[in-house]
Amino acid sequence: MYSIEIKASGGSYPIYIKNGLLGEIGSEVKKIYKGRKVAIVTDSNVNKFYGEKAISSLKSEGFETFKIVVKAGEESKSFETLLQVYDKLLDFKINRGDIIIALGGGVVGDMTGFAAATFLRGIDFIQIPTTLLAQVDSSVGGKVAVDLPRGKNLVGCFYNPKAVFIDPFLLKTLSDKFVCDGMGEVIKYGAIKDKGLFYKLMEYENSEAILKDIDKIIYTCCSIKAGIVERDERETGERMLLNFGHTIGHAIEQFFNFKEYSHGEAVSMGMYAITKIGEELGMTKIGTSSTIKDILIKYNLPWTLPEIKTEAIIETISHDKKNIGDFMNFILIESIGNSFIGKIEEAKIVDYLQKKS
CATH class of the missing domain: 3.40.50.1970 (Rossmann fold)
Incomplete structure (x- = not known):
């Protein structure tokens, strides 16, 4: 145990x-x-x-x-x-x-x-x-x-x-779909805090191999979260890093009335989207989004944004994260395993979403 x-x-x-x-x-x-x-x-x-x-x-x-x-x-x-x-x-x-x-x-x-x-x-x-x-x-x-x-x-x-x-x-x-759904969150932990976990996930051959080690993987993820929660119980700083991919992900779930995509699928698209935005703004190391895309594909998770109405998504995001003037808080990664809280102009988010919608 x-x-x-x-x-x-x-x-x-x-x-x-x-x-x-x-x-x-x-x-x-x-x-x-x-x-x-x-x-x-x-x-x-x-x-x-x-x-x-x-x-x-x-x-x-x-x-x-x-x-x-x-x-x-x-x-x-x-x-x-x-x-x-x-x-x-x-x-x-x-x-x-x-x-x-x-x-x-x-x-x-x-x-x-x-x-x-x-x-x-x-x-x-x-x-x-x-x-x-x-x-x-x-x-x-x-x-x-x-x-x-x-x-x-x-x-x-x-x-x-x-x-x-x-x-x-x-x-x-669980069906394979919901194992993959959970893997979206497992991947998140590797992306924000544990480079070793992230690349270990890339080595597994299939879901059967993953399930053989799943107790260790669960322990690793829970240990990461436990440490973060102890340092920031009320989500005023470091704990916000756990929301990587979630701001855009929640907006996607909401836009489709929680019927089209599971939570893990929506977060996966959110992780890729915000990493791509980070690269375009010079806040994320070039090539990181491709690495995120590769691992999402490996676990049968979506990475491209669906057709969405930009205005509706921005309205939902504004409820999810507080605006600071014309800026929004987002969780970004500098590289795999290194995450930070960044401020991005709402106009930059709109530009990116319009290109994808």
């Missing part, structure tokens, strides 16, 4: 990474929670594979469990779904001494975490991420949120879980 301790101002918490961990979740929860009631929030897809397995393990340790199943997909990361979850927590008579488990991908983790942070002014919760994207990124760091019609993650807060339990075996039921 790999373990990482994240030291946070709101309380430290562990990350555990172990194959088969879900089958032991009852005994693991018992080590950190002395209450009786456990509410599990999951989605309709994850429930089919792992809902009863989690319930069974918890019941075997004497926990009284209750399962809330939401519709799979980004649309569940909404106030409408949040209100439904609140109602069911009330039905189960959850109180501030009880605990909630988020069993699912990034949508379930973010929405459940926000529900835990706000229901009865705060209830402990546990993350059990079931997708590669959630295991390497969204389950770690204590950022929880729901979407608004005008953009992703516009209502949220920082609220740390009691623990994060990562079982790489859960990835076996």
